[in-house]
Amino acid sequence: DQQVKQNSPSLSVQEGRISILNCDYTNSMFDYFLWYKKYPAEGPTFLISISSIKDKNEDGRFTVFLNKSAKHLSLHIVPSQPGDSAVYFCAASGSSARQLTFGSGTQLTVLP
């Protein structure tokens, strides 16, 4: 039973355009959400997070939106750059938990 789902295994976007990566969750105890980026042969690196008390968090070109009623979050990258090509993982945590639950990842390819 996947509690965190990323339904798009891959996404291709033209350089300079917006990339939108989506994530859905089922566990209503989750109240903290993170996005990680992973290049081949490297470990994932933290990108951006959002607490359930917010509906938006922005960091430079990256913005995460949270819709609690729909149990949905999205990562927007504007403008997309070729160096953004990587696998993006959505992750979630509850306030009483130490561990994260990860989605299956979305491979983003930004075309020059």
Added chain:
Amino acid sequence: DVKVTQSSRYLVKRTGEKVFLECVQDMDHENMFWYRQDPGLGLRLIYFSYDVKMKEKGDIPEGYSVSREKKERFSLILESASTNQTSMYLCASSSRGLGNNEQFFGPGTRLTVL
């Protein structure tokens, strides 16, 4: 510069061999984690530890064990390696705080079991 290091980047073992994967972090973190990453399945938690000598099963602990004798070191053990344990293994650590759980990852070990 904070770091999580893993003992090997690539490892090839034979079926039935005992395999040790080691992870060391220099951030004085209380929590340490072992995941495996497989295509289409994302990161799945094998075991984690929140203190020295403490361990908790994750989602897929079968066929694995762990050891945490020192705070900075967390070992994953495959008692008798099997071909279905061929995977990318990732170690991570995080501070004690609950909820706000940013984890820092090592570079991964690509294990192939023949």
